[in-house]
Amino acid sequence: MSKQAGSIRKWMLALLAGAAFIGHAYAAKDVVQVGDAVCTRCHDEGEAKPVLSIGQTRHGTMADKNAGTCTSCHGESPTHVSKPSDVTERPKPTVNFGPKSSTPIEERNQVCLNCHQGGQRTHWQTGPHAAANMECTSCHKIHSHEDPVRDRQTQPDVCFACHKEQRAQVMRPNHHPIPERKVVCVDCHNPHGSAGPKLMQRDSVVATCYTCHMEKRGPFVRSHQPVTEDCTICHTPHGSVNDNLLKQRAPFLCQQCHENQSHQQMVPNPEGPVSGAASFATKLIVGRGCLNCHTNIHGTNNPFDDTNSGRALRR
Known part of the structure; x- marks a missing residue:
């Protein structure tokens, strides 16, 4: 071997040794949080699952000392880190997530609640999602920097994956602007639990x-009782084939509470009062267009007297 070839060989060996040292140093470096090097030495940028992308989220920022580490969510997982010699497949972490997880759902959710308990999640344990054995990762993407359920453009699609009836309703001619993303699910509902019905953001x-x-709040001199009780008595909030999100069109919606036989406005009959079927037909004709006269359905400031009290008239 010539002197020149020997020099090149020494130079190449030194270069390879330096690369190996750098690679070892990188494997031992805490990529996301302090103490995660034991995980990132295997779960690196070549991992099939985008594990390291958690560094682009609030969970993985090194500037936040309160952000969790790999082990704070998945446990120490000693058998996962160092595979026992008597097993062929590496055991899963102590706490693992997903549809095929061997960890009880309550334990999985508790990992999240250890940091996120309180506030909007105060009523999680008594909510319908917890009762349905849903885990946080059913809706949230923890390692991804894009969490679809927290993005107003994609959030309804996440909810509609389970709530298919509501997905059909928002496609009706009259609907809240949910498909247009001007209104999204969390504007009305708190998916983590609520003291009100139907996971409402408020108490009613x-x-x-x-x-x-x-x-529609008022105050009014005369209030329409269903308005102060529950809007969904008359309206279908997600969508309807009727105007103004009504469950049925007038007069059928109104006649569920207001019997048409009791309407006081009668068609004049030159031959005198009528009775029986003719009287019923006459009243039905008069009561056909309730909103022609009763325009202030949600409440009116008409004075209290014998002629228009509680009639929701415009004057």
């Missing part, structure tokens, strides 16, 4: 609706 349906429809 009407209080939640009033956050946008403030003109």
